[in-house]
Amino acid sequence: MWRYVLGRLAMAFLTIFVTTVAVTLLIHLVPGDPVQIMYSQSQGTTPEQIEEIRRSLGLDQPIYIQYLTFVGKLLHGDLGHTIRGHQPVLDVIMQRLPNTLLLASAAMMVAIAIGLPIGFLAAYKRGTLLDTSLMIGAIAGVSIPHFWLGLLLLLVFAVDLGWFPVSGTGLANLVLPAVTLGLSNAAVIARMTRSSMIDTMHQDFVRTAEAKGLPKAVVLHRHVLRAGLVPIITMMGLQFSFMMGGAIVVENIFAWNGVGRMAIEAIFQRDYPVIQGFILTFSTVVVLVSLLMDTVYALVDPRIRRS
Amino acid sequence: MVAIRRLTRSCAVAGAIGLACVGTVQAKDIVWARYGDIDTLDPHKATSTLSLQVWSLIYDTLLATDKDGNPVPNLAKSWTVNPAGTEYVFTLNAGAVCHDGSPLDASDVKYTVDRAFDPASPSVTKASWGPISKVEVVDPLTVKFTLDKPFVALVPFLADSFSSILCDSNKGAAGFGTSTAVGSGPWKLVSWTKGDRIVLAKNPGYRNFGKLAANKGAPYMDGLVISVVPEPQARLAALKTGEVDIAEPPLDDVEALKASGALKVVVAGNTGQNVFWEFAAHRPPFNDARARLAVGHATDAAAAINLVYGDLSLPEACPVSRGVFGNDQDVCLKHRPNYDPAKAKALLKELGYGPGKPLETSMLVWTGGNRQKLAEVFQAQLAEVGIKANIEMMDIGTMNARVRRENETATGKGSMDMMTWSWYDPDILYALWHSPGAYRGYTSPELDAMLDETRVLTDPAARKAKVQDVFKYLLSKGIHIPLYTPGWEWVFAARPAVEGFQVAPFVYPVFNDVKIADKKS
Numbered sequence: 127m128w129r130y131v132l133g134r135l136a137m138a139f140l141t142i143f144v145t146t147v148a149v150t151l152l153i154h155l156v157p158g159d160p161v162q163i164m165y166s167q168s169q170g171t172t173p174e175q176i177e178e179i180r181r182s183l184g185l186d187q188p189i190y191i192q193y194l195t196f197v198g199k200l201l202h203g204d205l206g207h208t209i210r211g212h213q214p215v216l217d218v219i220m221q222r223l224p225n226t227l228l229l230a231s232a233a234m235m236v237a238i239a240i241g242l243p244i245g246f247l248a249a250y251k252r253g254t255l256l257d258t259s260l261m262i263g264a265i266a267g268v269s270i271p272h273f274w275l276g277l278l279l280l281l282v283f284a285v286d287l288g289w290f291p292v293s294g295t296g297l298a299n300l301v302l303p304a305v306t307l308g309l310s311n312a313a314v315i316a317r318m319t320r321s322s323m324i325d326t327m328h329q330d331f332v333r334t335a336e337a338k339g340l341p342k343a344v345v346l347h348r349h350v351l352r353a354g355l356v357p358i359i360t361m362m363g364l365q366f367s368f369m370m371g372g373a374i375v376v377e378n379i380f381a382w383n384g385v386g387r388m389a390i391e392a393i394f395q396r397d398y399p400v401i402q403g404f405i406l407t408f409s410t411v412v413v414l415v416s417l418l419m420d421t422v423y424a425l426v427d428p429r430i431r432r433s
Numbered sequence: 434m435v436a437i438r439r440l441t442r443s444c445a446v447a448g449a450i451g452l453a454c455v456g457t458v459q460a461k462d463i464v465w466a467r468y469g470d471i472d473t474l475d476p477h478k479a480t481s482t483l484s485l486q487v488w489s490l491i492y493d494t495l496l497a498t499d500k501d502g503n504p505v506p507n508l509a510k511s512w513t514v515n516p517a518g519t520e521y522v523f524t525l526n527a528g529a530v531c532h533d534g535s536p537l538d539a540s541d542v543k544y545t546v547d548r549a550f551d552p553a554s555p556s557v558t559k560a561s562w563g564p565i566s567k568v569e570v571v572d573p574l575t576v577k578f579t580l581d582k583p584f585v586a587l588v589p590f591l592a593d594s595f596s597s598i599l600c601d602s603n604k605g606a607a608g609f610g611t612s613t614a615v616g617s618g619p620w621k622l623v624s625w626t627k628g629d630r631i632v633l634a635k636n637p638g639y640r641n642f643g644k645l646a647a648n649k650g651a652p653y654m655d656g657l658v659i660s661v662v663p664e665p666q667a668r669l670a671a672l673k674t675g676e677v678d679i680a681e682p683p684l685d686d687v688e689a690l691k692a693s694g695a696l697k698v699v700v701a702g703n704t705g706q707n708v709f710w711e712f713a714a715h716r717p718p719f720n721d722a723r724a725r726l727a728v729g730h731a732t733d734a735a736a737a738i739n740l741v742y743g744d745l746s747l748p749e750a751c752p753v754s755r756g757v758f759g760n761d762q763d764v765c766l767k768h769r770p771n772y773d774p775a776k777a778k779a780l781l782k783e784l785g786y787g788p789g790k791p792l793e794t795s796m797l798v799w800t801g802g803n804r805q806k807l808a809e810v811f812q813a814q815l816a817e818v819g820i821k822a823n824i825e826m827m828d829i830g831t832m833n834a835r836v837r838r839e840n841e842t843a844t845g846k847g848s849m850d851m852m853t854w855s856w857y858d859p860d861i862l863y864a865l866w867h868s869p870g871a872y873r874g875y876t877s878p879e880l881d882a883m884l885d886e887t888r889v890l891t892d893p894a895a896r897k898a899k900v901q902d903v904f905k906y907l908l909s910k911g912i913h914i915p916l917y918t919p920g921w922e923w924v925f926a927a928r929p930a931v932e933g934f935q936v937a938p939f940v941y942p943v944f945n946d947v948k949i950a951d952k953k954s
Contacts, residue, residue, distance in 0.1 A: 210481075211473035213611055218627055277666055285670045292671040293466070293662045295629055381466075381662040383629035390663075391469065391628070396830045 127424065134420055138413045145409045146200065149402040150193045153185070161185065183399075205406070206399040208392075215403040219385060223407060225295055226384030229307065229377070230369040232300055236308025237315050237365065242358075244312070245319025250346070252324060260316065267313030272372055276306040276379040293381035303380040307372050311365055318361050319354070326354040356426055363419030367412040461952050462656035463931075463944055466668050466680035470628050470661045475610030476597040477549055477556035482855070482940055485594045487631060487659060489941045492597030492616030495523060495542065496588065497643040502703045502756030502857065502938040504592040507643035508537065508617070518583030518891040525574040530638045531600035532621045539576040543568045544601035546578070558595045561860075563587045583889040585896060586860035589758070593857050593939065619644075619652050619945050630660040645937040646945035653933075653948050672696060672926055678949060679934055679942070682926040684803055688743060696926040700745055703756030703938035704855065704919035707749055711852040711913065713839040714875040718792055718847045723780045725911030727792070728849060729770025730777035731818040734916045737810040741803050745924060746917050752862060752907050754918035756938050759859045759900035769908040769915065777818040786819055796822040797836065797850035799829040808851065822849070829853075833872065840873040851916070857939050859887060859900045866907065875912045 161180050183206075184192050199206065205215035248260040279302050284292045290302050326332060327350055335345045374386035381387075385404055392400035472479035476488045497507035506512075509523040529537040546568045549556035556562070563584030569577045580587070590596055600615040607613075614622045619641070620633035635652045662668045665683035672680050673695075682690055682698070691698050710728055712719035719725050735748040749755065750765035770776075786792045796815075798808040808824045815822045827835070836850055854861055867884040868876035883903050890896035907913040923940045933946030 210479060211471075211475075211610070212478055213473070213627070221626070222628060277664075280667060280670055285673050288674060292674055292676050293667050294660065379664045379667055381629075381660070381664070381667060383626065383661075387663065388628055394828060396828075 130424055131421055134417050138417050141413050142406075142410055145406055146197055147193065149405050150189070150196050152402060152405070153398050154189065200406075205403040208400050209397045210395055215399045218388065218400065219403050219407050222383055222385045222388050223411075225382060226370065226373050226377070226386055227411070229300065229303055229373050229382055229384055230366060232304035233307035233311065233369050233372075234362070234366055236304050237311035237369075238362070240308065240312035241315025242319055245316040246323060246351070248316065248320045249323035249327070252320075257320075261320070264313040264316045267310050268317075270310055272306055272310065272375045273379065275309060276303070276376055279306055280379065295381075295383040299380065299382065303373075303376045303382050306379070307369055307376050310372075311369060314365065315358070315361070318358055322357050323350060323354040326350045329353070356423065359423050359426065360419055363416045366415045366419075370408060370411060461654050461949075462658050463654050463679065463947055463949065464658045464660065464677045465942070465944075466660050466662040466671060466677040468661075468663050468665070468668075468681060471625075471631065473610045474614040474622065474625065476595060476599070477554075477558070478610060480557060480595075486941060488594040488597045489618070490620045490633060490657065490944070491614055491618045491622055492594070492599065493529065493537070493618045493644075494592055494594065494596055494598060495525075496592035497645065498589075498592045498857070498938050498941075500645060500703075500938065502705070503758075504589050505643050507592070508598060509591075510642065512588075514891060516891075518585065518889060519580045521578040521580070521587065522571070523576050523578075525576070526640075526642045527574060528640050529617050529642070530640075531602060531617050532615045532636060533600065533602050534638075535600060535602055536573075537598065537600060537617045538573040539570040540573070541598055541601050542576045543570050544604060545597070545599045548599065549596075556595075560864075561586075561590055561595060563590070583891060585888060585891055586858045589858040589860075594941070620657050623656070628661060630658055633657040633659070641945060644943070644945070645935070646943050647933075648945045652945045654944070654952070657944055669926075672928060675928060675951075677928075678931050679925055679927045681924060684745075684924065687745065687924055687926075690926060695929070697929060697931065697934075699925040699927065699934060699936055701919065701923035701925070701936040701940050703754075704923055705754055705757055705857050705939045706853065706855040706919040706923075707752070707754040708851055708853045708916045708918070709749075709752065709913050710916065711836065711850050711872070711874065712911075713836070713848045714912065715840055715843050716845055716847055718784065718794070719849065721784060722910050723784055724792065724847075725914070726770045727777045727780040727784075727818065728815065728820065729911050729914045730773045730780065731815050731820060732811060732914070732916070733772040733814055735772075737807055737814065738917050740810055741807045742917075746919060749915040749918040752904050752913045752915055753856070753859045757857060757859060759897050759904070761901065764901055765904055765908060765915070768905045770911055774818050777820075781819055788819065791819045791821040793821045793846075794823070795846060795848040796824050797832050797848060798824060798826050799832045799851070799853070800826050801829075804851065811851075836874070837872045840870075855939070859903070862900075862903055862907070862913075863888060866903075866912070875910075880906055 161176055161183070180186050184195055187195070203216055205219070207213060208215055208218060244260050244264070248257045251257045280292060283289050283302060291299050293299070332345060332349050335349050373384055374390060376382065377384045377387040378390060385407065388400065389404040392404065467483060469483050471484040471487045472481055473484065474487070474491065476492065493508050495507060495509040496504045499505045508525055508529055510526045512521055512523045514521055523542070525539060531537050531541070546562070546565060549559060549562055550565065563586065564581035565578055566581050567579040571577050597616065600617065603609050603613070603615050611625065619636055619639045621636045623632040623634050625631045634656045635654065637651045639651045641649045660677070662671060662677070662680065665681070668677065668680040669682050669686060671677035672682070682696070687698060690696050710732070712725050714720055738746045738748055747755070750762045750769055751760045753760055781792060796808060796812065798804050805826060812822050812824055832850060839845065839848055854865065863884045865871045866874070866876060867881050870876050880903070883899060883906065886899045887896060887903060890899055923936070925934070925936060925942065927934050930950040930952070932948045932950065935943050935946070937943050
């Protein structure tokens with residue numbers, strides 16, 4: 127088990143290492159002079175100031191020096207300063223990351239609460255009209271863009287019914303964005319659960335259990351559900367990463383003050399240190415979540431550890 | 434009301450679990466939603482309109498702008514200039530008080546200007562302050578600026594929020610620009626949650642000496658909450674539920690909103706914003722004035738704007754927009770290439786283009802607003818005379834960098850762009866067209882000489898004549914072909930209960946007179 131986790135950890139570090147290289151290169155991969163582009167909206171910036179900025183960003187150094195400086199600072203928790211407003215990037219991100227994680231977690235709960243029972247029910251009632259309708263619903267759920275669903279929920283539940291506030295970052299404000307983000311992912315989980323359950327139902331150990339004369343409810347609960355959940359757990363790790371991505375759109379609609387919205391602003395404003403910080407933070411969260419999921423997976427299914 | 438109370442409660446809960454929700458909405462607060470956030474509360478570190486608007490609420494300025502865009506006394510009740518135009522002496526009004534209780538006097542002015550010129554960290558708009566070499570405190574209510582050479586654009590600059598007077602108590606304050614900001618404006622900073630909201634409380638000691646507001650004292654409402662709601666439909670929804678009092682509505686809904694009367698629509702005038710055709714003037718085909726003028730004669734800006742913006746925008750004849758010194762529609766109309774497709778075709782023919790051989794070019798347009806639609810109308814107009822313009826949409830930063838790059842290389846495909854600038858003084862033309870030019874575009878020694886003079890002529894009539902000479906030069910050579918103003922849309926919608934909201938020239942919303950009927954305590 128420890129060897130497995132250590133191996134996973136090494137992979138995680140490698141991934142983050144590759145990301146640090148990528149974000150250092152980012153500034154150089156974009157065509158045009160980055161400082162010129164960053165400051166092109168500032169009226170009255172003199173060539174001397176531009177040079178000064180280039181120096182302060184270390185862009186006058188060879189690229190490997192830039193990389194080493196970047197990593198060196200990173201190890202001290204320094205992600206540089208925002209171009210717009212000159213604030214520490216780490217502070218800006220850390221102020222907003224908890225909001226995004228909260229939104230993604232709430233959406234995950236919505237997705238699981240809706241997706242799991244539906245998938246299970248569809249598997250149990252396989253081939254019936256109920257199964258078909260549930261799966262058609264799931265396909266529709268996957269296809270609805272967040273943007274459209276978000277506006278729809280906003281108009282119905284915030285404007286017409288007045289149940290929830292339209293925008294902002296508070297607990298009552300969490301419901302609509304979490305549902306928006308959760309619904310389409312619920313559909314994915316439902317489909318996944320259904321097929322996984324059906325697979326499990328055909329396994330020998332389930333047949334054995336049935337042959338022993340165990341009541342159907344016990345077989346389903348103790349054998350099918352447990353074994354069928356294993357692949358779904360890994361799926362959920364991936365889902366969580368998708369949620370973080372989806373949060374970018376949803377945060378914009380509901381003015382939720384998370385890192386997704388910050389990233390969009392930074393991209394429009396060419397605020398490279400913020401974009402770099404966002405990519406790094408985002409990938410670290412994704413890597414950590416998949417590490418966690420893989421570990422849980424291994425705990426649930428001992429066969430994984432041996433392979 | 435119900436929605437407001439709910440928001441307050443949810444914020445309290447959110448606070449308890451550590452969510453970002455600083456400053457709850459009070460009953461007598463004005464809630465103003467905008468599409469984006471400020472960059473900083475430090476007026477020396479940014480230039481965006483979103484930032485400027487907020488600075489104007491917290492800080493005051495030496496001079497203010499009247500409804501026509503002219504500089505008038507404010508913190509400074511009067512000023513004198515020596516005949517050489519190199520010494521300005523300002524006499525301050527007594528009674529202005531900083532948010533921390535200290536009187537606002539000459540030492541605060543000195544602190545602000547010295548800070549803008551601090552070599553270690555100068556203001557990003559240092560160049561716009563002009564060649565100031567020294568600021569002296571003559572007595573607490575008198576301050577003297579010494580300039581290396583005359584710079585008449587200093588006076589309008591001192592009316593703009595770039596020159597906000599910072600109280601010297603900010604000196605060395607930890608978190609200045611992010612968590613603290615002491616000024617003498619109508620609103621005091623309570624908190625700023627980056628990306629989310631700025632909470633301001635009224636400054637009970639505020640005295641309005643010259644700002645555009647009928648109210649000469651503190652604002653009527655207790656507080657002002659400026660929240661960020663990027664999605665236009667969500668802003669509209671929040672206006673409808675009463676969660677927000679004032680917001681920019683989705684542009685496509687403005688006509689319907691006006692017609693329905695459900696919300697009050699306030700369109701900002703005298704914004705200083707101006708959109709114009711600019712050309713890559715160092716490469717073919719636009720290195721030839723005839724090609725540029727052909728584009729001018731082929732463009733019917735009035736028709737295009739009417740189609741896309743209705744009455745939200747106006748055609749503009751001059752290189753600086755209405756409300757800016759020197760603007761005179763009649764003078765400019767006489768010299769600019771006016772809509773005349775036959776003339777455009779004749780010019781193109783002279784250059785060897787014809788029905789079988791259209792002039793092909795790129796039309797660079799920056800994203801946002803309804804500019805995509807407008808560009809398509811212009812594209813169709815150009816096609817009428819035989820100019821094939823391929824629209825390329827990009828963000829403003831990329832576009833500016835690309836325009837500059839194309840101006841620096843003499844070969845390659847010709848391009849024109851829908852450039853947009855906003856300024857409160859014709860000195861903008863100096864930044865754009867005096868060599869080397871903001872984008873390394875068209876420059877000439879004679880234009881440089883004219884622009885130099887516009888900066889030093891202290892007699893307004895003489896300066897106006899010179900500024901208009903520059904207009905004539907730019908227009909008749911097709912260097913700068915004005916299209917419309919305002920350049921990007923500033924439309925505000927307010928709930929019917931909101932009284933007294935107005936937008937001052939150069940898009941500064943003013944809340945001093947605002948009273949909200951259903952938010953009385």
